[in-house]
Amino acid sequence: MENLGVDAKLLIAQLLNFGLFYFIFNKFVAKPFLKFIHLEKVKDQERQKELERIKKREEELVLEEKKAKDMMRAEFTKIIEKAKREAQKVKEELIAQARKEAHEVEEKAKKQIQEEREEMHTAMKEKIAELSILIVKKGLGEFFTEEMQKEITQNILKNLSR
Amino acid sequence: MKIDPHIREELKKYLEHKIVEQKKRVIIISPYTLSPQEIETIIALFPYIKESELVNRVDREILAGVIIRFGTKVIDLSLASQLKNLQQSFHEIN
Numbered sequence: 692m693e694n695l696g697v698d699a700k701l702l703i704a705q706l707l708n709f710g711l712f713y714f715i716f717n718k719f720v721a722k723p724f725l726k727f728i729h730l731e732k733v734k735d736q737e738r739q740k741e742l743e744r745i746k747k748r749e750e751e752l753v754l755e756e757k758k759a760k761d762m763m764r765a766e767f768t769k770i771i772e773k774a775k776r777e778a779q780k781v782k783e784e785l786i787a788q789a790r791k792e793a794h795e796v797e798e799k800a801k802k803q804i805q806e807e808r809e810e811m812h813t814a815m816k817e818k819i820a821e822l823s824i825l826i827v828k829k830g831l832g833e834f835f836t837e838e839m840q841k842e843i844t845q846n847i848l849k850n851l852s853r
Numbered sequence: 854m855k856i857d858p859h860i861r862e863e864l865k866k867y868l869e870h871k872i873v874e875q876k877k878r879v880i881i882i883s884p885y886t887l888s889p890q891e892i893e894t895i896i897a898l899f900p901y902i903k904e905s906e907l908v909n910r911v912d913r914e915i916l917a918g919v920i921i922r923f924g925t926k927v928i929d930l931s932l933a934s935q936l937k938n939l940q941q942s943f944h945e946i947n
Contacts, residue, residue, distance in 0.1 A: 816943070824940045835884075839917075844917050851898055852894075
């Protein structure tokens with residue numbers, strides 16, 4: 692062995708050294724490091740799981756949001772339709788009211804015209820009567836002689852005495 | 854409107870005097886001058902005008918008949934008033 696250049700003592704020392712190094716390395720470096728790696732792996736897995744859970748939750752939220760939007764849209768459409776129907780109803784009521792009022796105004800105007808026509812008719816008849824009497828009075832005034840006036844006066848007084 | 858009591862009394866006396874004067878006079882309105890016989894006929898019909906002063910006024914507007922006015926009273930027997938009544942009856946018919 693010495694001819695090969697291998698020192699047994701040195702070899703044994705190096706082996707012992709290596710063994711010691713191995714033991715120390717294994718106990719104080721490798722194992723904690725491996726433990727640490729293992730822990731990191733576990734944490735990583737947990738993070739992955741958490742990430743997947745969050746993604747799943749996000750998808751659920753997106754679905755819920757879409758559902759809520761659809762519901763809101765439907766509700767909104769319902770409200771709009773209801774408002775349209777009510778506006779149409781109010782419009783029809785207003786039109787009916789306006790027609791009724793227009794009809795009333797028309798009837799009132801017709802009645803007024805009729806009344807005025809009757810008043811005019813009455814006034815005309817009275818005027819005709821007045822003019823007729825005036826014409827008769829004027830005519831008689833020119834026609835009557837004193838003898839005729841005396842005769843009529845005596846007749847009036849005679850009738851009175853009866 | 855307040856009137857002085859003294860003035861009011863004087864006015865009252867004056868109006869009463871006028872009424873009494875009116876009552877003393879009788880105005881007979883006719884379309885022509887009435888004859889005494891006709892005046893007698895009228896007095897016979899209305900004896901209470903006998904004591905009053907009779908005044909005959911001519912007004913052709915009454916056409917025929919007479920209007921007797923004494924005091925505040927008027928008796929209208931004229932043809933003109935009959936025509937007016939006829940006109941009034943037309944109005945009432947309407």
